[in-house]
Amino acid sequence: MFRPLAALLAASLLLAGCSGADDWSGERPAPIPIGALGAGFVDPSAPPAPEATITPSPGSWDGVHPPEGYRVVLLTVGSDAPTRAVVTAVEEWAEAEEVSLRTVTADPAKPVDAIVEAMNLKPDVVVSAGDGLVDPLALVTPNHLDQQFLVVGAELAEPTGNVTAVEWAGAGYRGEGLGSSTSYDPASFTAERCARAIRAGAAAVLHRVVGIVLLIG
Template sequence: MTSALSVRRRMASIAAAGMLAVTLAACAPPDPAISAAERTPSPVPPSSATGSAGLSHPAPGRTVEAVVPGHTGDVRGVRVAVVVPDDGATSRALQEALHGFAEVNGLVVEEFAATGDAASIDAAFTRALAVEPHIVVGLGAGVVDVFAYNSSQWLDQDFLLLGAQVAEPTSNVAAVVWEGATSRGSGAPADGELDHAAVTTARAADAVSVGLATVMSGESGIVLHLPA
């Protein structure tokens, strides 16, 4: 089995070489306490597991702008366990994007389907954890409440939400959102109006690419916003 550490090191070396073109720029107004150099957008820095240093990481919990990478890097053998909350159109679009990405890039995907209610989503989450994947991926707004509670109990596991976000992400939870797909679950308001039609297969494909590239480069705990 490919270890999470070895996969992260592989992706971090790609990022450091400039092949992983995810650019992050803070959405919030500049913090006067942060230097101009720290506010300058830069490629996602390599994982701390590599021992590399010198590039600033966005503070956990921040929302940052993201640019879809031109090259995702080598993710062959990376294992993701996907929590699918229901069989609705949003889930299907995200599934299709994830499977398309996996087919092209050699990503290993295992799905854990639920029936839309909290108990079944929680059970799917538990089954996903049990296979010990590199990343547990949640699809859309339906998974947010379960991920928000449970991810904080598993700080050594990476999580990625697509088309939704947790209100207060811990350092092991990344999310990709865009206009119309910014749900924070039942405990907090979304960032704007929600629109199921915004979750197209093309938009979902961008989210998959950005999200996986970011997590596998060692960056997490942030919300990545895809521009319109």
């Protein structure tokens, strides 16, 4: 008599557990940012043109936070010090902001496979860390304009409207044979600068100031 009830209860608990674990399933509305961009981030009366480079005022992004349940995929390749610094900054930002973070680590020999894996998770934004992803992203992103990408510490030579980048003096890898800027300095990837970069970039993406390069200090 009790076995069917116990079995039903166990099945219900199992289904509930699966539902809780798969909290990225299903469609949902576009995320609404918490807080507004501060003065000096961008001129509302003259929004930047596609592929433009802007220099937002320091801290003008500090008042912006992602909403609860914001979905982020950290797409990374390589183990060099600059990449590790960006990865750490993204992880610490995600923990502080309580966003839902998943990580996809690319095989250097098959970076496109990792980009596809990241997109298939259907995140609100894919954050890229590692120069080895720049050329593969340039190949893939124009064909997936509905997916937002944020590149930290590098940029695409000709980004489409769904790719936003954050750079600073000492960063600037562009790919497509252009390589790094002459001022490239791995030591410029400090914890503080990488933290500012992810916050500034996330604020831009959340407020749809996208398809541009943000130059921060």
